[in-house]
Amino acid sequence: MATEGGARRADVARGTSETDIKVSVCIDGTGQGEIRTGIGFFDHMLHQLARHSLADITVTAVGDLHIDDHHTVEDTGIALGQAFARALGERKGIVRYASLDLAMDEALTRAAIDVSGRPFLVWNVPFHTPKIGTFDTELVREFFQAFSQHAGITLHVTSLAGINSHHIAETCFKAVARVLRVAMEIDPRIAGQVPSTKGTLV
16 A cells, blocks of 8 residues: 555556556545546546545556456456555554445435445346346446455445346446445544454554
8 A cells, every 4th residue: 555645545556458557545535537438438437436536546447348348347346446456555543333224316325334344245236128228237246246345345235126228237347336435434533543343444
């Protein structure tokens, strides 16, 4: 973890035969996003993740989009998760837990999080269409699976209502962003302490 003026931040570069991804994260930001993955809808969703978590996120991804979007989406999730994990460091003083029901028109999604160091995803989000434009809706889960595993977080996401697939996906990203924002905040009552009776979250 690198700090600048007390801010929690990290950079990650991930290169494979399928993708070349560079990510920067500042948890203590203002929600600025500079996102370029070559996948328009995915860029839109990552901007939502930045804006509503108040983390500053930069992503530059070049992937084998001539095959499909899968490798780029999954590897971006891996790199972003690694960056958040590094920026969190020992996770001292964080609130750790948060949950939220987030509405957008007819869609309602619940997200609950434990920034525990233990990765787990519970996903109960059915989509009514296989695509949003050219974007495969199944890749929303793939992103959060990769992100939660590599960020070291337990994440539950449940769709409570929704018809429009764009709205359902967007509420997932916004709800996760909002619970991330709360759970990663420093609680002044326990500043410097790990929020666990075990004394560690890593």
